[in-house]
Each structure stands twice: as structure tokens, then as C-alpha cells.
Amino acid sequence: MDEYFALFPFTRAASECVRSLDFSVEDIVTGEGFSIEVLSRSSQRIKQALEGEIGRVDLDEDIKVKTELLSYPVARVMVSCINVHFLTQKYANGEAQFAFRKLESLNDGEAITFIGRLLQDFNIEAELIEDENRYKFHFTDFVRFTSGLRDSRWNLVNVMNEGHVELAKKEVMKILQQAIRLKVLKGPPLKPSSKICNSLSSDIKSIIATLDSSMSKSGDFGAIDTEAYPPCIRELISLVQSGKSLSHTARFALTAFLANIGMSADDIVHFYENSPDFDFEFTRYQVEHIMGSSGTEYTSPGCSTMETYGNCNWKDKICKSISHPLSYYRKMSARKRSSTRNARNYTDVTV
Amino acid sequence: MQKRYSIMNSDTKLFLQNKFREYYKNARVDLPPKFNKREWAFVLFDDAYPRLIMRRHKAFSSSVDIGTYLETLTPAHVYHSTAYYKYPSATKMITKEWEAADLIFDLDADQIINGDFRSYSHMLNAVKDETKKLLTFLTEDFALNEDYIRVVFSGGRGYHVHVREERLTKLGSHERREVINYVSGNGLEAEYIIHHKKINECSESPTRWETRIAEWIESYFKSLLEMQESDAVEQLMSFKDVGRKKAKEIFENLEDIIRNLDGGSDAPRLLISRLTTESFWKGVVRRAILELKVTVDEPVTADTKRLIRLPSSLHGGSGFCVAPIDWDQFDDFDPLYDAIVFSDEMTPVRVLSKTTTDIKNERILADEKTVELPEHTAIYLMARGYAEYEPRRSKSHQKQ
Numbered sequence: 247m248d249e250y251f252a253l254f255p256f257t258r259a260a261s262e263c264v265r266s267l268d269f270s271v272e273d274i275v276t277g278e279g280f281s282i283e284v285l286s287r288s289s290q291r292i293k294q295a296l297e298g299e300i301g302r303v304d305l306d307e308d309i310k311v312k313t314e315l316l317s318y319p320v321a322r323v324m325v326s327c328i329n330v331h332f333l334t335q336k337y338a339n340g341e342a343q344f345a346f347r348k349l350e351s352l353n354d355g356e357a358i359t360f361i362g363r364l365l366q367d368f369n370i371e372a373e374l375i376e377d378e379n380r381y382k383f384h385f386t387d388f389v390r391f392t393s394g395l396r397d398s399r400w401n402l403v404n405v406m407n408e409g410h411v412e413l414a415k416k417e418v419m420k421i422l423q424q425a426i427r428l429k430v431l432k433g434p435p436l437k438p439s440s441k442i443c444n445s446l447s448s449d450i451k452s453i454i455a456t457l458d459s460s461m462s463k464s465g466d467f468g469a470i471d472t473e474a475y476p477p478c479i480r481e482l483i484s485l486v487q488s489g490k491s492l493s494h495t496a497r498f499a500l501t502a503f504l505a506n507i508g509m510s511a512d513d514i515v516h517f518y519e520n521s522p523d524f525d526f527e528f529t530r531y532q533v534e535h536i537m538g539s540s541g542t543e544y545t546s547p548g549c550s551t552m553e554t555y556g557n558c559n560w561k562d563k564i565c566k567s568i569s570h571p572l573s574y575y576r577k578m579s580a581r582k583r584s585s586t587r588n589a590r591n592y593t594d595v596t597v
Numbered sequence: 598m599q600k601r602y603s604i605m606n607s608d609t610k611l612f613l614q615n616k617f618r619e620y621y622k623n624a625r626v627d628l629p630p631k632f633n634k635r636e637w638a639f640v641l642f643d644d645a646y647p648r649l650i651m652r653r654h655k656a657f658s659s660s661v662d663i664g665t666y667l668e669t670l671t672p673a674h675v676y677h678s679t680a681y682y683k684y685p686s687a688t689k690m691i692t693k694e695w696e697a698a699d700l701i702f703d704l705d706a707d708q709i710i711n712g713d714f715r716s717y718s719h720m721l722n723a724v725k726d727e728t729k730k731l732l733t734f735l736t737e738d739f740a741l742n743e744d745y746i747r748v749v750f751s752g753g754r755g756y757h758v759h760v761r762e763e764r765l766t767k768l769g770s771h772e773r774r775e776v777i778n779y780v781s782g783n784g785l786e787a788e789y790i791i792h793h794k795k796i797n798e799c800s801e802s803p804t805r806w807e808t809r810i811a812e813w814i815e816s817y818f819k820s821l822l823e824m825q826e827s828d829a830v831e832q833l834m835s836f837k838d839v840g841r842k843k844a845k846e847i848f849e850n851l852e853d854i855i856r857n858l859d860g861g862s863d864a865p866r867l868l869i870s871r872l873t874t875e876s877f878w879k880g881v882v883r884r885a886i887l888e889l890k891v892t893v894d895e896p897v898t899a900d901t902k903r904l905i906r907l908p909s910s911l912h913g914g915s916g917f918c919v920a921p922i923d924w925d926q927f928d929d930f931d932p933l934y935d936a937i938v939f940s941d942e943m944t945p946v947r948v949l950s951k952t953t954t955d956i957k958n959e960r961i962l963a964d965e966k967t968v969e970l971p972e973h974t975a976i977y978l979m980a981r982g983y984a985e986y987e988p989r990r991s992k993s994h995q996k997q
């Protein structure tokens with residue numbers, strides 16, 4: 247079997263291969279033997295993504311290639327079953343980085359081949375300028391994938407010429423990493439059935455235990471330092487940053503929280519930009535209204551209200567000692583200030 | 598000139614609407630591509646008018662339907678979405694199901710002149726120049742074909758640019774913001790430009806922005822040469838850390854500096870010396886960017902679900918046509934002439950406050966004593982709330 251599918255199992259080509267193997271997720275879940283290996287690797291992918299980086303496996307035997315290939319769709323289903331966005335985000339980042347590392351480790355010839363196949367899979371028209379080892383991207387294919395990248399070399403203004411951007415191999419790999427992250431984040435079009443999720447319950451329980459300990463460690467969400475934020479708020483932030491839309495109550499809770507802790511109106515509006523129904527004027531109006539333009543400055547809702555509206559789906563240890571998200575924040579900020587600074591292990595979260 | 602949201606009397610509303618109706622009956626309305634996938638919105642000449650109540654979520658399946666709507670309901674303002682939806686008439690944004698959207702730019706005089714108002718025509722020229730800058734960016738830097746770009750007079754004080762190229766219509770809000778950043782020069786790294794450092798492993802040829810900056814710098818220094826020493830020195834002193842003594846010295850060495858600029862490449866070659874320090878060049882580069890950048894209304898371009906005026910419709914606040922403009926006629930386009938669809942037939946009015954207008958090269962001073970005005974000017978003043986229609990006077994006038 248073509249190693250490519252196992253190395254990059256999120257591709258369309260890989261999905262087609264899975265289909266042709268006549269395996270369904272149900273088979274994996276209910277079967278034995280071979281399936282146990284797949285389930286084990288699926289759990290491993292998720293846990294390793296949560297705690298650091300996904301580790302490579304040997305692909306020297308056909309059975310190992312098949313296991314690796316199938317472990318991705320099963321893992322993705324597990325992630326969908328759990329449905330905690332913080333996890334989905336971490337997982338997508340993990341898979342994307344994993345793919346990047348694999349690409350980096352290839353020799354020139356292999357890299358060019360695999361890059362070519364991946365570009366095609368993502369519908370990116372990039373011209374390889376052979377002798378110069380460069381790729382020429384149309385600017386639309388460049389900007390599609392640079393929203394998560396901060397360095398000035400990813401700003402169109404610094405690199406475009408005649409509607410195109412030229413990139414070295416390494417940079418193309420970075421772009422592919424972003425494309426992969428977005429794809430894994432999006433996940434399969436249909437939610438898994440409760441039957442499937444139930445069959446996976448023991449693996450899921452184990453993953454959730456890892457999630458619990460991972461979430462209470464430092465969570466670096468990029469520009470916004472969410473370390474002192476309660477899990478409910480971090481979850482909402484995670485959703486917004488991924489371009490998901492929030493319910494009305496969730497939006498209110500999040501906006502009010504950010505306003506209450508001192509974020510400026512501009513920053514809050516800017517933060518909502520990726521929402522699918524983002525309307526600049528309306529969001530601005532909403533934010534200003536919550537911040538008191540009509541005379542009342544609103545306070546974000548307390549824990550029981552968050553629970554009532556389904557906006558509290560995750561409680562950690564500290565949650566048990568407070569009854570308002572702002573209290574959580576105050577407690578955690580105070581702790582941060584008083585504790586000695588330790589060297590922290592940041593996982594490279596590209597947001 | 599400020600807009601007066603005064604109460605418009607029903608005679609005036611009716612008069613305006615009838616005039617608009619005549620226009621729509623005879624005009625060939627320029628429908629946007631895939632008009633049936635767009636949301637349409639209107640402001641009507643109803644009881645609430647001139648309070649602007651937007652009637653949204655309209656959709657049309659045939660061009661005849663649109664024509665009929667315009668001729669019968671005759672709105673004061675006509676808009677369509679830049680976006681293409683699966684269900685354009687759905688009332689919730691999510692249920693409309695966004696598929697794609699034109700890339701648009703709104704260049705407004707207010708933003709460009711920034712309070713420095715001299716005259717209406719000065720203002721219109723400023724915004725026209727800004728629009729030309731944008732068009733150059735689009736065709737040269739983005740390498741977009743002219744055929745995909747439509748320039749339209751906004752009907753007020755500026756221009757709209759509609760870009761309809763397949764790949765661009767799929768861009769999301771963030772990507773459109775990158776386009777804005779590009780034309781605004783946001784994020785340009787002056788240091789890279791000055792030291793001609795490679796920003797990524799690949800950039801061997803300079804970027805279009807670098808070339809543009811290089812050309813600007815060269816022509817700026819050459820223009821200093823043409824000036825009187827005192828003027829040039831004043832100019833140079835406007836840069837940070839350049840005092841009179843230094844400015845004089847730079848002026849004296851201008852020819853050398855200019856000679857050093859020409860490195861044979863298209864990128865700026867900025868020799869750092871005791872006289873022309875890195876800080877000096879940073880200031881020069883920043884000035885170049887300020888002069889070369891385009892000022893567009895950012896939220897408009899970033900918004901993937903904007904409502905924009907229908908090209909070839911009439912603007913209810915001025916009576917002007919939201920006129921589509923051919924590329925080769927843009928230079929000569931004068932809104933006060935080419936966006937006027939009404940005649941000079943004398944029309945009875947009651948002027949509410951003194952104003953001067955310049956429509957069709959005719960300067961008119963209207964005040965409370967004025968009894969009639971050419972139709973186009975009358976409509977303009979009525980639309981703006983500076984005059985009301987006076988049908989009674991018309992009868993007495995007809996006797997003469």
C-alpha cells in the first residue's frame with residue numbers, strides 16, 4: 247500500500263483508499279484483533295496531540311500502514327464524539343504539526359513528490375519552478391492559509407509580485423500545515439451516531455482524563471492569554487477562533503466577560519471577526535451596548551446561568567470553589583501574580 | 598455640506614418619486630451578474646422617508662421583475678448584496694447560505710480629505726486620484742484583468758470598485774483584510790526595504806511595493822533639486838532628526854545621493870551614511886508609503902455580506918446616478934456632469950437654506966428668494982433637504 251496514504255491520512259486520496267478497503271468505522275469499533283491496534287493508535291494520536299506531539303510509528307509492514315491509515319478517521323470520530331472544542335483545536339494542531347515534521351524529514355526528491363500530491367489534494371494551484379526549487383502561488387491560495395501565521399513574511403504586502411507569491415519548499419510546508427490544520431478542524435461532514443460514540447466509550451473516557459489534566463495546565467491561545475480564564479470561557483473562545491458561531495447567550499456571556507476583565511471594545515470586535523455571521527457594525531453596536539452605551543453596563547452571567555443555557559460543559563477543580571466566571575478569573579490571576587515564575591512548556595499552538 | 602434629515606413634505610416626495618420613475622422607465626438598468634442569487638434591499642419614498650428604513654431580504658428570479666419593481670414602487674435607494682447566496686431571501690443570515698461575494702472597495706471623499714475641505718470639485722478630484730491609485734494596485738500588483746473590475750460613481754462623494762473574478766469571490770473576511778493591508782501598505786517592513794534584506798528565502802526580484810517606493814524616493818529627491826534651496830530645506834526638515842544644518846548639508850549633496858539611488862535594480866538602494874542615516878531613510882520610506890497608499894473604507898471591503906448600491910440606480914440623497922464608468926473614460930469623468938440624468942427644465946421650489954451648487958458647470962446661488970431652479974439642481978436640493986417642491990407657484994408661472 248502506498249505509504250503516502252498512511253503519512254497523510256486526512257487527504258481526499260486517503261479517504262478514498264479507506265473506502266476502497268471496505269472498512270467502516272463501525273467495523274473497527276465492533277471488531278477485534280486488528281481493530282484493537284487501530285483503536286489504540288487512534289487514542290494515542292489524540293493523547294499525544296494533547297500532551298505534546300504525535301509520535302511516528304514504523305511503516306515497514308503492510309499491516310502497520312493500514313493501521314496507521316485507519317487510525318486517523320477513527321481518531322477524528324472520537325474527537326467529534328467528545329465534542330469539546332478545546333480538544334478539537336489541540337488535535338487539529340497536533341495532526342498538522344505531525345504532517346509538517348514528516349515533510350521536513352523527507353529528502354528533496356520525496357518532498358517534491360509529496361508536496362505536489364498534497365497541493366493537488368487541497369486544490370492549490372502552485373507552479374514548481376524546477377531549477378530554482380521554488381513554488382509560485384496565486385495570491386488567493388496564499389492568503390487562504392496564512393491567517394494563523396504571524397511573522398511578517400506571511401503578510402501579502404511584503405511578498406506579492408504580479409498577483410503571485412514565491413515560496414521555498416519549507417514555506418510551502420508551512421502553508422500545507424495550515425491547510426491540514428483547517429481541514430482536520432473542520433472534520434467529517436456528518437456527526438457520528440450515538441451508537442458509534444457509545445461503542446467507543448472506554449477509549450473516550452481515557453482521553454477525557456488526559457484532557458482534564460491538559461486543560462488545567464497553561465493554555466496558550468496565542469495573542470489572548472487565557473491562562474486565568476475559566477474553562478467555559480476558554481471553550482467559547484476556542485469556538486470563535488475556529489469560525490464557529492455562538493448562540494446568543496454564549497455570545498453575550500463571552501462579550502460581557504471580556505469587557506468585564508478590561509478588554510477594549512475594539513479588541514473584542516476584532517476578536518469576533520472569524521465568526522461566520524460577522525457583521526462589523528452590528529457587533530460593534532452589541533459590544534458597545536454591553537459596555538454601557540445605553541446606560542447599563544452588563545456583568546457576565548454566573549455559573550448557574552451558564553449551566554442553564556448550556557454554556558458550561560466543563561468544570562475543573564477550581565470551578566468547584568467559585569460560582570461566577572469572574573471569580574475564577576480573579577482567583578487565577580492572583581495565583582499567577584503570587585507564584586514564582588516557572589519555566590513553562592509551551593506547546594507550539596499555531597492559532 | 599451636512600445632510601438635513603428634515604421632514605420632507607409629501608409634495609416633494611411625490612415629485613421626486615415621479616422623476617425617479619420616469620428615469621427607471623426609460624433607463625437600461627445595469628444588472629449585476631447572478632442577480633437572482635443576491636439579496637436586494639430598498640429604501641422607499643414612504644411616510645417615514647427621509648428616515649432611512651431598509652427593506653431587505655428581497656430576491657428576484659427575473660430581470661423583468663426587477664424592472665417592474667423599480668418602475669412601480671420606485672425606491673429612493675436601491676441596493677444589492679455583494680454576496681451570492683443559496684437562499685437570498687432568507688431572513689436569517691445563516692439560512693441564506695453564503696456561497697461567494699464580489700470584492701468591493703468604497704472610496705469616500707470624507708475619509709480621504711480628512712476634514713481638509715476646500716471645494717466640492719477639489720474633493721471629487723482627491724477621491725478620483727485615490728481611486729486611480731487603487732485601480733493601479735489591482736491591475737499591476739494583483740495582476741487582475743480590467744474586465745473583472747467595475748468602477749462606479751457612488752452617487753454621493755466617491756467611487757465604488759467591484760471586482761468579480763472567480764477566485765477572489767471565494768475569499769473570506771480575513772483574506773479580504775489582507776488585500777486591504779496590501780493597498781494600505783500596512784505591515785510593510787521598512788527595515789527590509791532599507792537593507793534590501795530578503796524577507797523570505799525566495800524574494801530575489803523586488804516586490805511591486807519596493808519598486809514603487811524606489812521610484813517615489815528617486816522622484817522625490819529629484820524634485821528637491823528643482824526647488825529653491827530654502828523650500829527644499831524646509832521640506833527636508835520635516836523629517837525626524839533633521840535640523841536646519843543637516844537639511845542644508847543633504848541639499849548640497851543631493852546629486853550624489855540621487856546618483857547612489859540608482860543601483861540598476863528596481864529596489865531602493867539606500868546608502869546609509871553619516872548624512873543619510875538609517876533613521877533618515879526610515880522616515881523617507883514612511884513618507885513614501887503614506888503618499889503611495891490607498892485609503893479605503895475598511896469595513897466595507899472586509900465584510901463578505903455587504904449591501905452596495907446598484908450601479909445605474911439613482912441615489913435618493915442627491916438625485917445623481919450611481920453611474921458605471923468605462924475605464925477609458927474615467928479620467929474625464931466629472932460627476933457633476935456625467936452623473937446627471939435630469940434636465941435643465943425650470944422647476945418651482947421653495948428654498949429652505951442658502952446654498953451654492955455647481956451642477957453641469959452652472960454655478961447657482963439659491964436662497965429663500967429663489968422661486969425656480971433647473972430640474973437637476975432642484976432635485977439635488979430637494980433630495981438633500983435644502984428645498985421643497987412648490988407646485989402652486991408652478992401654476993402661476995405657467996401663465997407667463
